[in-house]
Amino acid sequence: MLVGAALALTETDRIPVAVLGDGDVMMGVSALWTAARYGIPFILVVCNNRSYFNDEVHQEKVAVTRGRPVENKAIGQAITGPDIDFSAIARAQGLEAIGQVTTPGELIEALRTAITIFREGKPVVIDARVEPEYAKAMSEGMTKSDH
Ligand SMILES: Cc1ncc(C[n+]2csc(CCOP(=O)(O)OP(=O)(O)O)c2C)c(N)n1
Numbered sequence: 001m002l003v004g005a006a007l008a009l010t011e012t013d014r015i016p017v018a019v020l021g022d023g024d025v026m027m028g029v030s031a032l033w034t035a036a037r038y039g040i041p042f043i044l045v046v047c048n049n050r051s052y053f054n055d056e057v058h059q060e061k062v063a064v065t066r067g068r069p070v071e072n073k074a075i076g077q078a079i080t081g082p083d084i085d086f087s088a089i090a091r092a093q094g095l096e097a098i099g100q101v102t103t104p105g106e107l108i109e110a111l112r113t114a115i116t117i118f119r120e121g122k123p124v125v126i127d128a129r130v131e132p133e134y135a136k137a138m139s140e141g142m143t144k145s146d147h
Pocket residue numbers: 020021022023024025027049051052053054055144
């Protein structure tokens with residue numbers, strides 16, 4: 001969707017920006033190559049919490065319902081040890097990449113650099129390492145489909 005939207009915006013002055021989960025990026029990662037191949041510029045921020053965390057939330061609910069151990073919820077969902085280097089994945093496919101970044105200050109700086117790279121007509125990926133799980137406001141009552 002990001003690559004398609006960015007293609008559609010090529011002739012405009014708008015900047016396509018996507019904030020995608022690390023799991024979602026892994027599920028469609030070869031689409032990035034298409035952007036490099038055809039010179040489709042965008043800014044992708046990988047919101048990297050090192051997990052397909054939405055499914056951990058789901059698996060916890062299923063475990064409770066079925067009387068199974070909740071502590072197993074991360075099995076098959078956690079993406080850590082080793083953590084995935086999204087900058088390396090982006091560069092390997094011919095895109096520009098920034099990070100990993102781990103602080104809000106670094107992220108602001110990375111976005112400034114990303115805009116410069118975007119203006120040169122190139123797609124750029126930022127590996128933003130966020131806290132594990134979800135921010136507190138989201139985990140209290142909200143699910144991924146709510147936002
Ligand atoms: C192709 C595909 N497989 C599986 C799913 C089910 N699914 C929905 S959200 C999700 C986890 C996504 O992880 P991530 O993008 O890292 O988001 P997080 O919840 O960690 O913020 C999965 C596996 C899906 N939507 N699409």
